[in-house]
Amino acid sequence: MYRILMKNMKFHSHIGVFEEEKKLGQAIELDLLVEVKKTPKCDSIEDTVSYADFYDIIKEEVENSRADLIETLAQSIVEAIKAWDTKGQLSKVNVKLRKIALPIDGILDYVQVEMGDDLND
Known part of the structure; x- marks a missing residue:
């Protein structure tokens, strides 16, 4: 087993609850952790999981989402990566999604949600 971070x-x-958030948009940041069940036996991309695939999946989900909640977007990313795993190579998917610009009257760096799924169950 190994991890990709x-x-x-x-x-x-x-995304966002307010119309201006959906119209103008805002910056978000995202971390992905996946656990891969097998260890590569040779130095070949065909013998492993390509993290480039994960980036493409995440980018598509973010670009197409008009969700109100960051929780909804984070969960849709988890589900999209699980759907990609048709070979059953992954044992865990975890997404941390941060919304940077917030419509909150206060001082903070960001709000973060964390969603994940243990695929061994």
């Missing part, structure tokens, strides 16, 4: 991917998203 993709840290601090940055996207412009059009």
